[in-house]
Amino acid sequence: MGIDVKLLEEQCSRTLERTDLQGLGQRIEGKVRDSYVDGPRRTIVVSDRVSCFDVVVGTIPFKGQVLNQVAAFWFDKTKDIARNHLIDVPDPNVSVVEECEILPIEFVYRGYLTGVSNTSIWTAYERGEREYCGHTLPDGMTKHQPLPEAMLTPTTKAEHGAHDELTSRAAIIESGVVSEELYDRAAALTGKMFAEGQRFAATRGLILVDTKYEIGLDADGELVVADEIHTPDSSRYWYRDVYEQAMSKAQDPPALDKEYVRSWLADQGYRGDGEQPELTLAVRCEAARRYIEAYERVTGLSFEPDLDPPAERVPRNLGL
Ligand SMILES: Nc1ncnc2c1ncn2[C@@H]1O[C@H](COP(=O)(O)OP(=O)(O)OP(=O)(O)O)[C@@H](O)[C@H]1O
Ligand SMILES: [Mg+2]
Known part of the structure; x- marks a missing residue:
């Protein structure tokens, strides 16, 4: 069945673009989320920003609701594996969380030799590199093949506006941004989260291909899984059956993430620099559908x- 396209078109004029709420604390704007501390x-x-x-x-209509609710779903599913920051979901687009000190590293996990960006494991492999974030990759692998085992391929967490950079356990420890003890504890925890994510995704006929975690420290120095987890913005998922068919024909498996918007932009000649093409109504609706x-x-x-317009609904549900 799927959602009515008419409804999506109408919602395009009521997306949640930006908030500036008073009385919730200091406002910090991210690319996708507005935080109030x-x-x-x-x-x-x-927000619905992409x-x-x-x-x-x-x-993209309903994108904020989807992301927030997918993250909340996974936080609940994994709460026995690791403590997480979620306290309450007072609105479909809002999470109230425990403020933590976020470690300056993104814990990126990869299960497959894939990716399209300059920093992806496949791009490096195709260039002939066999060392990636401190891991040695065997020769003779093909695109989209499962890696010998899930790999933690950390990146630095860039300041606003900059790109995150690939790093390794050794480089992180040497630089001292995180101690060895803390890094290894966070790695063990996120490794368990990724294994559980992959296990559960498989029960839904999906492959959790790769993902990233942000880990925080609470006031007592305990590790807390923060940010968003296993969402279509932070993760790549493939359909298991479609993946197998695609691999047998040496094609690229389609992903359930923002790849659709990214490819559309790339087809317009946009890759992040220069004038930005405006997303059409049809593209926004198709992205929402996905x-x-x-x-x-x-x-x-x-x-x-x-369907209650989010710009008014959000402050109301927050008691403002
Ligand atoms: N529990 C938490 N405590 C403190 N900060 C958090 C917590 N959960 C998430 N964050 C931070 O909230 C922000 C969420 O906003 P968003 O994802 O839109 O940012 P972003 O554009 O990815 O920017 P950034 O590069 O800062 O991550 C992120 O900076 C994330 O690190
Ligand atoms: Mg983010």
């Missing part, structure tokens, strides 16, 4: 779009 609490408003090539390129499909496929739940 008040002491030990952070209110994260997940970022590609590290640039915000427009809004995000919603991802929600339903990952969670097994039917997506209930909140």
